[in-house]
Amino acid sequence: xxxxxxxxxxxxxxxxxxxxxxxxxxxxxxxxxxxxxxxxxxxxxxxxxxxxxxxxxxxxxxxxxxxxxxxxxxxxxxxxxxxxxxxxxxxxxxxxxxxxxxxxxxxxxxxxxxxxxxxxxxxxxxxxxxxxx
Amino acid sequence: xxxxxxxxxxxxxxxxxxxxxxxxxxxxxxxxxxxxxxxxxxxxxxxxxxxxxxxxxxxxxxxxxxxxxxxxxxxxxxxxxxxxxxxxxxxxxxxxxxxxxxxxxxxxxxxxxxxxxxxxxxxxxxxxxxxxx
DNA sequence: TTACATACTGTTATATTATAACAATTCTAA
DNA sequence: TTAGAATTGTTATAATATAACAGTATGTAA
Ligand SMILES: [Zn+2]
Ligand SMILES: [Zn+2]
Ligand SMILES: [Zn+2]
Ligand SMILES: [Zn+2]
Numbered sequence: 190x191x192x193x194x195x196x197x198x199x200x201x202x203x204x205x206x207x208x209x210x211x212x213x214x215x216x217x218x219x220x221x222x223x224x225x226x227x228x229x230x231x232x233x234x235x236x237x238x239x240x241x242x243x244x245x246x247x248x249x250x251x252x253x254x255x256x257x258x259x260x261x262x263x264x265x266x267x268x269x270x271x272x273x274x275x276x277x278x279x280x281x282x283x284x285x286x287x288x289x290x291x292x293x294x295x296x297x298x299x300x301x302x303x304x305x306x307x308x309x310x311x312x313x314x315x316x317x318x319x320x321x322x
Numbered sequence: 323x324x325x326x327x328x329x330x331x332x333x334x335x336x337x338x339x340x341x342x343x344x345x346x347x348x349x350x351x352x353x354x355x356x357x358x359x360x361x362x363x364x365x366x367x368x369x370x371x372x373x374x375x376x377x378x379x380x381x382x383x384x385x386x387x388x389x390x391x392x393x394x395x396x397x398x399x400x401x402x403x404x405x406x407x408x409x410x411x412x413x414x415x416x417x418x419x420x421x422x423x424x425x426x427x428x429x430x431x432x433x434x435x436x437x438x439x440x441x442x443x444x445x446x447x448x449x450x451x452x453x454x455x
Numbered sequence: 456t457t458a459c460a461t462a463c464t465g466t467t468a469t470a471t472t473a474t475a476a477c478a479a480t481t482c483t484a485a
Numbered sequence: 486t487t488a489g490a491a492t493t494g495t496t497a498t499a500a501t502a503t504a505a506c507a508g509t510a511t512g513t514a515a
């Protein structure tokens with residue numbers, strides 16, 4: 190069997206799937222990923238979902254919840270901060286990860302009245318991008 | 323056929339499904355809703371999803387994207403503002419709609435560097451609620 | 456009233472997204 | 486080198502959501 194690619198902490202399947210997502214200009218869905226990696230020997234949904242779960246867990250990719258799709262992280266500190274924000278065009282469906290220190294700090298320090306302490310948040314903005322409006 | 327319940331703007335199926343969600347202490351999933359309204363003559367997924375779509379559209383309920391589940395709106399202005407925020411306990415899964423004017427204003431006036439103007443946002447906070455920590 | 460448009464309903468089938476379960480292999484660290 | 490942890494491969498199935506089409510109810514305006 191091929192050696193695992195531990196020099197960068199990703200296993201073989203994780204690396205294949207990360208590379209695909211990272212190269213993609215748009216969010217990729219799990220089954221789109223599956224179709225695109227079958228030539229690399231990844232044949233079944235669980236193989237894809239397991240790699241996706243791990244990549245999300247370590248902050249290399251994020252799930253766009255409203256689209257059931259995945260994008261590569263464009264920031265350096267998502268793994269640590271667990272603070273994600275995206276802008277989503279409702280027309281062309283372009284998604285951008287927002288990296289705004291003030292926004293991130295504001296939300297990370299937000300305290301709920303009911304005494305809940307937050308560990309993580311996900312924010313999705315919707316509108317029309319420059320091109321589409 | 324029964325008269326539509328237009329006195330409050332909801333159709334028969336919409337009213338049945340809204341009442342169920344509104345009474346529920348926790349977010350409800352579409353198929354849980356389906357099982358619970360079959361005695362009222364709603365038999366198939368499209369009937370549920372159509373009512374859910376409409377109720378979301380008019381702001382009577384919200385979808386918790388990370389859970390594929392629906393809650394009744396607890397605010398008065400969600401229909402207008404299209405600004406939703408939730409706190410979600412990762413242990414007991416309790417979900418609360420956050421109604422914080424400052425937060426809502428801050429996010430509603432947030433402008434993306436790339437020139438996108440937002441019409442709507444959804445924010446989900448995760449952590450441990452008072453009871454669970 | 457009639458006729459039309461719009462919204463809603465009922466139904467069957469199917470598409471899409473995600474996980475359970477289990478056996479085998481590979482990696483890591485002691 | 487060996488045991489535990491992580492990863493992989495595989496089959497089957499669960500859970501979530503929509504397509505398509507025919508029919509019914511409602512509001513509006515001639
Ligand atoms: Zn990121
Ligand atoms: Zn666009
Ligand atoms: Zn609301
Ligand atoms: Zn809790």
